[in-house]
Amino acid sequence: MAKEQDVSLLGRRLAVSLLKVGASLLKSSFNIEPEIIVGQEMVRKFQDIPSISYSDRQYYSIPLAKWKEIIDVDWTNHKKYIVDRFDCDNFSFYFASSMAMQFGLNTCGVAYGKMGDEGHAFNVIYATDGIKILEPQTDDWVDYTGGNSVTLRGKTYSINWIIFF
Numbered sequence: 001m002a003k004e005q006d007v008s009l010l011g012r013r014l015a016v017s018l019l020k021v022g023a024s025l026l027k028s029s030f031n032i033e034p035e036i037i038v039g040q041e042m043v044r045k046f047q048d049i050p051s052i053s054y055s056d057r058q059y060y061s062i063p064l065a066k067w068k069e070i071i072d073v074d075w076t077n078h079k080k081y082i083v084d085r086f087d088c089d090n091f092s093f094y095f096a097s098s099m100a101m102q103f104g105l106n107t108c109g110v111a112y113g114k115m116g117d118e119g120h121a122f123n124v125i126y127a128t129d130g131i132k133i134l135e136p137q138t139d140d141w142v143d144y145t146g147g148n149s150v151t152l153r154g155k156t157y158s159i160n161w162i163i164f165f
Contacts, residue, residue, distance in 0.1 A: 023102060030070065032103055034060035035128045042107070042126055042164070048148045051161040054109075059164065061107035064127040070103065077139045088137065089121040095136040096123060096165070108134075109164040113148075116155050124162050133157055 037059045046052050076095040081087060089110070096108040107126040111133070114120055123134040124144065131144040135152060142152045149158040 026073070027103060030066065030103070032062055032066065032105070034062050034105060037061055037107065037126070037128075039164070045126070045131060046124075046162060048146055049159050049162055050148065052164075053162070054164040056106060056164070059107045059126070060105055061126055061128050062105065063129050064125075064132065067125055067127055067132070070099070071134070071139050071141075074098065074139075076136045081137065091136040092121040092123050095134070100165075106164065109162045111157075111159045112161045113157060113159040115157050120157070122157060124159075126164070133159075 039054045039057050039059055042059055043052050043054055074095065076091060076098065079086060079091065079094070081091075089112075092110040096110050099105045099108045109124040109126070110121060111124045112119075112121050115122070123136050125132045125134055125141070132141040133144050133150045133152060134141040135157075138153070140153055142150050144150055148160075149156050151157070
């Protein structure tokens with residue numbers, strides 16, 4: 001039993017080390033130089049949204065092309081959907097949190113609203129050169145140009161609340 005515990009502990013330590021090295025390598029491969037955006041200025045772009053919350057004074061963002069590069073290698077969309085355990089809100093918070101933790105980008109918010117007639121959570125990306133609505137389960141995205149809804153993959157995504165953290 002002691003030998004099994006030693007092997008388990010060694011495996012955990014190795015896994016953590018690999019994660020740290022991998023995360024560092026991934027971040028450095030993008031050469032991210034974010035632009036600072038004042039929180040109050042950012043939320044003005046969402047005047048048509050019924051409710052918006054933001055937690056920080058300053059936000060860090062990059063151009064849409066760089067966001068796309070990151071989204072292309074992010075693995076959130078490969079996670080398994082599990083009803084009530086890892087569903088739309090979990091995908092959305094996971095993606096936004098990953099962007100903040102991994103790349104220091106806190107301009108990916110979580111939006112609550114509806115997809116069609118069903119309640120749904122998804123992401124809002126505030127880039128230095130535009131705003132996108134992202135479905136983190138599929139990596140599909142569409143321009144946000146105002147209002148409180150967009151059409152993505154033939155479905156209407158309506159936004160009731162956005163939180164940037």
